[in-house]
Amino acid sequence: MPGHGASPQREMRRRNLSRVLHAVAEQGPCSRAAVAARLGLTRTAVSTLVEELLRGGLLTEQGTTPPGGAGGGPGRPGTALVLTDAGPCGLGAEIGVDHLAVCAVDPRGQVRARARLESDGRDSDPGVILTRLRTLVDEVAHQARALELRPVRLAVAVPGLVARGTTTVVRAPNLGWYDTDIAGALAGAGTGDRPSAGAETHRTAGVKDSRTVGARKGLTAGALSADALPLLVDNEANLGALAELWLDSGRVPRDFVHVSAEVGIGAAVVLSGDLLRGTRGFAGELGHVPVRPDGPRCVCGGRGCLEQYAGEIALLRAAGLRADGPRDAALTALAERAATGDTRTRDALEEAGTALGIALAGTVNLLDPRAVVLGGALARFATWLLPALERELRERTAAPGVPPTLVISGLGAEGPLLGAAHAAVRVVLDDPLSHLA
Numbered sequence: 001m002p003g004h005g006a007s008p009q010r011e012m013r014r015r016n017l018s019r020v021l022h023a024v025a026e027q028g029p030c031s032r033a034a035v036a037a038r039l040g041l042t043r044t045a046v047s048t049l050v051e052e053l054l055r056g057g058l059l060t061e062q063g064t065t066p067p068g069g070a071g072g073g074p075g076r077p078g079t080a081l082v083l084t085d086a087g088p089c090g091l092g093a094e095i096g097v098d099h100l101a102v103c104a105v106d107p108r109g110q111v112r113a114r115a116r117l118e119s120d121g122r123d124s125d126p127g128v129i130l131t132r133l134r135t136l137v138d139e140v141a142h143q144a145r146a147l148e149l150r151p152v153r154l155a156v157a158v159p160g161l162v163a164r165g166t167t168t169v170v171r172a173p174n175l176g177w178y179d180t181d182i183a184g185a186l187a188g189a190g191t192g193d194r195p196s197a198g199a200e201t202h203r204t205a206g207v208k209d210s211r212t213v214g215a216r217k218g219l220t221a222g223a224l225s226a227d228a229l230p231l232l233v234d235n236e237a238n239l240g241a242l243a244e245l246w247l248d249s250g251r252v253p254r255d256f257v258h259v260s261a262e263v264g265i266g267a268a269v270v271l272s273g274d275l276l277r278g279t280r281g282f283a284g285e286l287g288h289v290p291v292r293p294d295g296p297r298c299v300c301g302g303r304g305c306l307e308q309y310a311g312e313i314a315l316l317r318a319a320g321l322r323a324d325g326p327r328d329a330a331l332t333a334l335a336e337r338a339a340t341g342d343t344r345t346r347d348a349l350e351e352a353g354t355a356l357g358i359a360l361a362g363t364v365n366l367l368d369p370r371a372v373v374l375g376g377a378l379a380r381f382a383t384w385l386l387p388a389l390e391r392e393l394r395e396r397t398a399a400p401g402v403p404p405t406l407v408i409s410g411l412g413a414e415g416p417l418l419g420a421a422h423a424a425v426r427v428v429l430d431d432p433l434s435h436l437a
Contacts, residue, residue, distance in 0.1 A: 031078025056436030092421025164281025237266030239419030260376035309355035318348035357392020
C-alpha cells in the first residue's frame with residue numbers, strides 16, 4: 001500500500017500505472033493508442049508507463065490490433081497489450097457451513113488452482129476449521145507456485161458479521177462462532193507446505209475498504225504459509241456482490257442489491273460501484289429483517305425473520321425434506337420435486353418468494369436500486385421463487401413505474417469464493433508499483 005512518506009511524483013506514477021492496468025483489464029487486448037485515448041493521456045506518457053509494466057512482468061504483448069479497430073487506433077496496427085497470466089496472483093477462501101474452498105486467480109481473472117474440502121461447520125470449533133482451511137490455502141499456494149504464480153494476498157469469505165477495519169468475525173450463528181479473530185487463528189496454524197490428504201483438488205486453465213493484516217510481500221522460497229500473506233476477511237454476501245459487479249458487469253449495474261441464500265440469507269448493497277458497509281460493517285443483514293413479527297424465534301434472538309421462511313433449512317422443512325443431512329443432496333431433491341410439480345414443494349417455494357418480496361420491498365423503497373441480484377441457492381430456485389417475489393415488489397414498492405430489474409446470478413454458489421479471490425488479486429491492479437518484478 002502507498003506509504004505515508006511517498007512523494008507526490010511517486011503517487012502520481014503509482015496512480016497512472018494503476019489506471020493503465022485497469023484500462024487493459026476492462027478493455028481486453030488493446031493497443032497503447034487505445035489506452036491513451038481511454039485515459040486521456042498522451043501516447044508518450046502511456047508508452048512510458050506500459051514499458052515499465054512490461055519490464056515489471058504485469059503486462060505482456062500478444063499479437064497486433066487492427067488499425068482503426070476497437071483495440072487499435074488510426075494508422076498502423078498496434079501491439080496488443082494483455083495482463084500477465086504469471087507472476088502475482090490472489091488467493092480466495094470460503095468458509096461455508098458444510099465446506100471449505102480455496103482458489104487462486106491470476107491478474108487476468110482466470111482461476112488457476114482450486115481445493116475444496118467437505119467439512120461440517122455447524123457449531124464448530126474455530127481452531128479446527130481454520131487449521132483445515134490453512135491446509136487448503138497452503139495447498140493452493142503450492143499449486144500456484146508450480147504454475148509460476150506468486151500469491152500476494154489472501155481474502156476469506158465468511159458467513160457472518162465482520163467488524164469493520166478488522167479480521168474479527170463478531171457473529172456467525174450458523175457456525176456457532178463469536179468474536180473469532182481469523183488472522184490470529186490462521187497465523188497459529190501449521191506451515192502448510194504439503195498438500196492435504198483429505199481434499200479433492202483440481203486445476204483449471206481459465207474460467208474475475210479492505211481489511212488487511214500484515215505487510216510482507218509475496219512468499220519465501222520455503223514453505224508457503226498463510227501468515228506470510230496480507231489478509232482480508234469479509235462477509236460472504238459482500239464478496240459475492242463484488243464478484244457480480246466485477247465479473248458480470250454486462251448485466252449487473254453499478255447500483256444494486258445482492259441477495260444470496262445458503263443456510264442463512266445475506267445481502268449486500270452496492271451504490272455507484274462501492275459497497276455500503278454501515279458504521280460497524282454490519283450492513284446487509286436482510287436475513288434478520290422481520291417479515292412476520294409474531295413468527296418463530298430466530299437464532300439471532302428475534303422473531304419472524306426472513307431466514308425463518310426463506311432460508312435453506314426452513315425451505316427444506318416446509319417441503320417435507322430432511323434439513324440435517326447432506327446439503328447438496330437435499331437441495332437436489334428439492335429442485336427435482338419442484339420440477340415435477342410437487343404441490344408441497346411448490347407451496348414452500350412460493351411462501352419463500354413471498355417472504356423475500358416483503359423483505360426486499362422495504363430495501364427497495366429505502367434505497368431505490370436499479371436491480372436486485374439473486375445469488376447462491378436463490379439463483380437455483382429462481383424459476384419458482386420469482387412469481388411471488390415479483391408480485392410482492394409490485395404491490396409494495398412505493399415509487400411509480402416498474403420495480404427494479406431482477407437479475408439471476410450467473411455465478412451462483414461460486415460468487416463468494418470468486419469474489420474473495422478477485423478482491424485479493426485486485427491489489428495488484430490498484431497498486432502495481434508494489435508488485436513489479
